[in-house]
Structure formats: C-alpha cells, structure tokens
Amino acid sequence: MATINTALCSYGMSGHLFHAPFIEAHPDFNLYAVFERTKNLAEKKYPNIKTFRALDDILKDETIDLVVVNTPNITHYDYTKKALEAGKHVIVEKPFTVTTKEAEELIAIAEKQNLKLSVYHNRRWDSDFKTVKKVVQQGVLGDIVEAEFHYDRFDPELSYKNHKETPTEGVGSLYDLGSHLIDQALQLFGMPNGVFATLDTFRKDSKVGDYFDVKLYYDSHFVTLKSSYFVREPLPAYSIHGTKGSFIKSKADIQETELQKEIKPNTANWGIEPESERGLLHTVENNTSKKELVVTEQGDYMAYYNGVAEAIKNNKSLPVTAEEATQVITIIEAAFLSNTEKKVITL
Incomplete structure (x- = not known):
C-alpha cells in the first residue's frame, strides 16, 4: 500500500x-x-x-x-x-x-x-499530559496517594450545535470531556476497582449534563476527575500527590490554538508551551524540601497518525486500541449508574 x-x-x-x-x-x-x-x-x-x-x-x-x-x-x-x-x-x-x-x-x-x-484519544499527546505522565513514571513522587484532573471552562451559554444540546444517548460533558480525562487516568493508573460519580446540569435551560465529579478507587489511592462550565478562575488541570511530593500542572497545550490559526502540523516550534506554563514539582528527600519547574514535553498529535500508519502498513500495534477505548465507556456507564443509585459501583 x-x-x-x-x-x-x-x-x-x-x-x-x-x-x-x-x-x-x-x-x-x-x-x-x-x-x-x-x-x-x-x-x-x-x-x-x-x-x-x-x-x-x-x-x-x-x-x-x-x-x-x-x-x-x-x-x-x-x-x-x-x-x-x-x-x-x-x-x-x-x-x-x-x-x-x-x-x-x-x-x-x-x-x-x-x-x-x-x-x-488525541489528548494522550497533549504537552501537559505528556509531562504529567513522565513525572509519574519517573517515580519522583513516590507512591501515589491522590490525583485530581480537571477539564473546566466558563461557558454558561448553550452550544450552537444542536446535537450537543439534544438529550439523546451519548450526549453531555461526561461523554465529551470526560472521555479525555478517563482515558488519561487509565493510561497512568489502569482500571480502577470502583467508581463513584456526581453528575448534574447547571446551565440555564440546559437539558444535558454539564458537570461531573467522578472518583476512581484503586487499592492504594483514588483519582478525582472533574469538569464544570462555571469555573471562571481555572484550577490546576493536574494535581498529583505522592509519598515524596506533589506535581501541579496547568492545562496549556497549544496545539488546538495553533490549528485554529491555520498553523500546519510539523512546523517549527509546533506544540511547544510557553515557559510560563511549566509544572511545579515539590518533593522532599532526606528531610530537605525541593521545588523546581519541570520543562514541558512537546505536544504531538501527529504521533497518533504515525502509529495508525504503522499499524495499517506494517501491522504494528495501534496507538489507541478499541479495547482501551472500551474501558473508557465502561467507566462512563458505571458513573451514570453510580449517580442514579448514589453508591460506589464495583468493577
């Protein structure tokens, strides 16, 4: 081919x-x-x-x-x-x-x-998440005890896209924004043991969900995934806390902004965040506290298409498998059930 x-x-x-x-x-x-x-x-x-x-x-x-x-x-x-x-x-x-x-x-x-x-699931190649993943995998935070991911915005108005505001199956922020956060959590920590969720709707005249607070329970820690359309002052997109310290990172990937400006992929400085958005790593070792700013990884959505090309032409592994994406849907279904029954859903 x-x-x-x-x-x-x-x-x-x-x-x-x-x-x-x-x-x-x-x-x-x-x-x-x-x-x-x-x-x-x-x-x-x-x-x-x-x-x-x-x-x-x-x-x-x-x-x-x-x-x-x-x-x-x-x-x-x-x-x-x-x-x-x-x-x-x-x-x-x-x-x-x-x-x-x-x-x-x-x-x-x-x-x-x-x-x-x-x-x-292109957000695996966001600059901010790539940096979070690198820090977690390096083990500098020790054993993870808690993590919190946010995908917030301030947008009280309903979308002009009717299909996003019509209450049908698969509509709402948990499917649209939650898919990103759930996939990222699964990439870092795997499938949880249980799910507890609070889902709600706050925009005037909205008929679809626009708020979620989903907790994923693991043996040694839990992960909170949150999104709201009424966050005027942004919180850190990623807060990871471990036995040796914390890492805090903003949501600052610039690829979507570059694409909106008609900047083509693979151009000079593609996907490179401003230095001002570097994440804060605060660790303690030998009773000594150390704060440092972590250089952000480069965002790279093209990596997804590189992987797809290798899979189709050379039968290599896909960059995102359908099985991985199915796990995201499993979490979403558990979140809806948890919200209805007001209890932790065991997976």
Missing part, C-alpha cells in the same frame, strides 16, 4: 482541525474524500478532495482504505459498523460508542474482518 486513501465522515470542527491537517501533512496518507451532505467546505481548502453526499457512496468506493468516523456521538456505532462491514479500516472520534456492548460488537467485527479499529 503506497498511501492510505482516507475519507472523513464530516468536515465540522473535528474534521477541519483535528484530522484533515494531519492526514494532509502525513506522507503515508492521502486525504481522498469527505462526506458533506450539502456544502463543499473541504474542497475550498483541499481542492483535490472528493466530496460525497452519502455515506454509502464512500463505503462503495473500493479505493478508500480508511474511514474517519468523526460525526455526532450517537452515530459512532452505526457508521463504524457499516465501514467495517464494507472492508474499511476505521478511526472513531471519542467517545468510541455509547455503550460497552456496542464497543465489544465493533471489536468483534473488526477482528473477523482483519481490520484496524482505533479511537482518536
């Missing part, structure tokens, strides 16, 4: 910012097609791209190798299933599916068809 002919299932924010620029810039991919029902937005930026008006027409095109399902959450299962059954490799935007049962069915189809199925 010389290049991987790739089709996007939509060209909204996800397609425009998080997929098309990386596919177009990567030598192993060809940005071949896009599904737009009425508009031709992608053609304005990528004149050689083919525009299809129906998903079925994309799936019938035998020259397409990979389909990116970056449509509303409720469509992920159906679109991915159709693409796999049509013999296409698939990248699915997070959240993978609405339910664990749907996720497991898609995994089975991909295995039967001998196809690659991955989920776009």
Whole structure:
C-alpha cells in the first residue's frame, strides 16, 4: 500500500482541525474524500478532495482504505459498523460508542474482518499530559496517594450545535470531556476497582449534563476527575500527590490554538508551551524540601497518525486500541449508574 486513501465522515470542527491537517501533512496518507451532505467546505481548502453526499457512496468506493468516523456521538456505532462491514479500516472520534456492548460488537467485527479499529484519544499527546505522565513514571513522587484532573471552562451559554444540546444517548460533558480525562487516568493508573460519580446540569435551560465529579478507587489511592462550565478562575488541570511530593500542572497545550490559526502540523516550534506554563514539582528527600519547574514535553498529535500508519502498513500495534477505548465507556456507564443509585459501583 503506497498511501492510505482516507475519507472523513464530516468536515465540522473535528474534521477541519483535528484530522484533515494531519492526514494532509502525513506522507503515508492521502486525504481522498469527505462526506458533506450539502456544502463543499473541504474542497475550498483541499481542492483535490472528493466530496460525497452519502455515506454509502464512500463505503462503495473500493479505493478508500480508511474511514474517519468523526460525526455526532450517537452515530459512532452505526457508521463504524457499516465501514467495517464494507472492508474499511476505521478511526472513531471519542467517545468510541455509547455503550460497552456496542464497543465489544465493533471489536468483534473488526477482528473477523482483519481490520484496524482505533479511537482518536488525541489528548494522550497533549504537552501537559505528556509531562504529567513522565513525572509519574519517573517515580519522583513516590507512591501515589491522590490525583485530581480537571477539564473546566466558563461557558454558561448553550452550544450552537444542536446535537450537543439534544438529550439523546451519548450526549453531555461526561461523554465529551470526560472521555479525555478517563482515558488519561487509565493510561497512568489502569482500571480502577470502583467508581463513584456526581453528575448534574447547571446551565440555564440546559437539558444535558454539564458537570461531573467522578472518583476512581484503586487499592492504594483514588483519582478525582472533574469538569464544570462555571469555573471562571481555572484550577490546576493536574494535581498529583505522592509519598515524596506533589506535581501541579496547568492545562496549556497549544496545539488546538495553533490549528485554529491555520498553523500546519510539523512546523517549527509546533506544540511547544510557553515557559510560563511549566509544572511545579515539590518533593522532599532526606528531610530537605525541593521545588523546581519541570520543562514541558512537546505536544504531538501527529504521533497518533504515525502509529495508525504503522499499524495499517506494517501491522504494528495501534496507538489507541478499541479495547482501551472500551474501558473508557465502561467507566462512563458505571458513573451514570453510580449517580442514579448514589453508591460506589464495583468493577
């Protein structure tokens, strides 16, 4: 396979910012097609791209190798299933599916068809999280006793995107923002033993969840994942506390901002945070306290597409497996159940 002919299932924010620029810039991919029902937005930026008006027409095109399902959450299962059954490799935007049962069915189809199925948990390659992961893995904090992750914003107004505000399955901040935090927690600590969650809605006239406080219980520590649309003064995005000290880090990855400015990936200084956003590492050793600012790792969403290319062309491991993404959905389902029953859900 010389290049991987790739089709996007939509060209909204996800397609425009998080997929098309990386596919177009990567030598192993060809940005071949896009599904737009009425508009031709992608053609304005990528004149050689083919525009299809129906998903079925994309799936019938035998020259397409990979389909990116970056449509509303409720469509992920159906679109991915159709693409796999049509013999296409698939990248699915997070959240993978609405339910664990749907996720497991898609995994089975991909295995039967001998196809690659991955989920776009790109926030693993945020500069801030890469730095947190490095500090934790270095062991300088000792045994972890507590961690708290935030994905907050101040945005009291409802989204102009109707599908995000319509109370259907898979909608709400726990699926949209929570998917990122849960995946990052699982990357650091693995699956927890139990889940306890408080979910709520605070925006005026909102019909979908816009607040969550999810606790993941492990044998030796717990992790708190929080998000609110009413945080005017941002808290640290990551607070990790261990027996030897603490690490505090802001949410400061600049890749999305760079993409909004039409800066192309792989350009000079891509994904490099300002020095002012360095995390604070405060440790104690031999009764001596030491504070230091930690140099931030470079953000790199292209690493995800590097991994997908290696998986498709050389049968290497996927950068995010469908099984890993299914664990995220398992946590989300447990959180909803916990909120309803007001108790810890054992996994």
